[in-house]
Amino acid sequence: MEKNMMIVTRKIQLRIDSSDKETVRQTIGQLYGWQSICYRAANMIMSHQFIQERVKDFFYLTEDIKLKIADVKKEENGILKSSRQNTTYRLLSDHFKGQIPTNILSNLNNTLIAYFNQEKDAYWRGEKSLRNYKHNIPLPFGAEIICRLSRTADNRDFTFRLFQIPFKTYLGKDRSCKKKIFERMINGTLKLRASQIQLDKGKIFLLASVPVEKEQHALDPAIIAEASLSIEHPVTVKIGQHERVIGNREEFLHRRMAIKAAVNRVKKAVPFNSGGHGRKRKMKSVEDYRHMEKRYVDQKLHLYSRMLIDFCVKHGAATLLLVNQEEKEEMAKEDPYLLQNWSYYNLKEKISYKAELAGIQVITE
Secondary structure: OOOOEEEEEEEEEEEEOOOOHHHHHHHHHHHHHHHHHHHHHHHHHHHHHHHHHHHHHOOOOOOOOOOEEEEOOOOOOEEEOOOHHHHHHHHHHHHHEOOEOHHHHHHHHHHHHHHHHHHHHHHHOOOOOOOOOOOOOOEEEOHHHOEEEEEOOOOOOEEEEEOOEEEEEEOOOOOOOHHHHHHHHHHOOOOOOOEEEEEEOOEEEEEEEEEEEOOOOOOEEEEEEEEEOOOOOOEEEEEOOEEEEEOOHHHHHHHHHHHHHHHHHHHHHHHHOOOOOOHHHHOHHHHHHHHHHHHHHHHHHHHHHHHHHHHHHHOOEEEEEEOOHHHHHHHHHHOHHHHHHOOHHHHHHHHHHHHHHHOOEEEEO
8 A cells, every 4th residue: 555545444324225124134133143253253363363372382282292383384393284374264164154254254364363463562561461352343344245336316325235235325414425435436436445344233334444545744854743631631732832732621521520420310210211112211311321422522532633633734743742641541540530531542542543644653652
C-alpha cells in the first residue's frame, strides 16, 4: 500500500434481502452459527500459536526431541508438517470444514496470526496477556467473495451477495458518505479490502475496510506539539507560545456522572415497570440511558480529538507528544473512579487515528 494511503473502517447496516420471514430467520440463525464457530476457532488459533512459540520452555520433554518449530520440508530439524501459519488453518479445517465457509476460516487465521506476531514480544515481557475472544467476534471475509453489487430500484441503497446470502444496505442519513463508497466500488475506482460482518442484538453490520488518501498538509518536522490528557481538562496542547485548552471537567465528566445518576434512579424503578416481554421490557429504560452515555462520550471524544489535530495542523506541527500519558494510565488503573469515568485509552485511540490521517506522528511518553 502506498505511503499516502491508509485503511479505514466504515460501519454499514445490512438487512437480509428477502420478503420471506422464515428465510430471514434461518439466514440470521446461520450467521450466528458461523459466529459461534469463529469464537471457538479464534481461541484455538491463539492457543496453538502460543504453544508453538514457547514449546522450547517445556523442559519436561525428552532431550531427543528437536525443538525447532519449522516446516520439516524446509528445516532439517523441523517438527512441523507444514508452515506455522498453515498448521492452524489445517487444524480449523479438520474441525469445522463443511460447517462454515473456508474463506472465513482463512481470513480469521491470517488476521489473528498477524496480531500474534505483532504482540508476542509484549507477551514474553509480561506487558500484555494473550488475546481472548468472545462470542461477539465479527466474521472476517475476503473482498473477492462479494458479488452482484448493484443499486436498488429507488437508487437509495445497494444490494449484493455474500456467501450466496442476499444482502441489502440500510444507509439511513448517511453522514459519513457510505453511499459514495458503494458507488465507487461499482464504477471500479475503489477496491474493498478484507472486511468483516458484525452481528449485534439481531442486527447485521458490514465493517467495510477501504483505503483512503491521507490529508496533505504543510507540516514542519521541527515543530512539536505537546499535549496532556487529564480529568480537569480533557486535552491541553501547547505548540511554542501557542496554547489551547480543549474541553473541561464540567462539560465532560459532570455530564457523564449526571447520566450515570439517572441510570441508578431508573434501576430503582425497574421492579415497578410493566413486564409484557419479561426482563427486556423492564430493563429498556436502563439500556436507553446506558446507550445515551456511550453516545455522549463517543461524540465528545471525537470532537476533542478533531480539535486537537486541527490545532496541530494549523500551526504546522508534524509530531504530537502525549506527555506523561503512560504514567496517567497506570494511575487510572489503580483508581476505580478514574477507571470508570475517564476514557484515556479511547481518546488516545481517536487521536492516533486522526493524526495518522493528517500525517502527524504520535509519540506517547
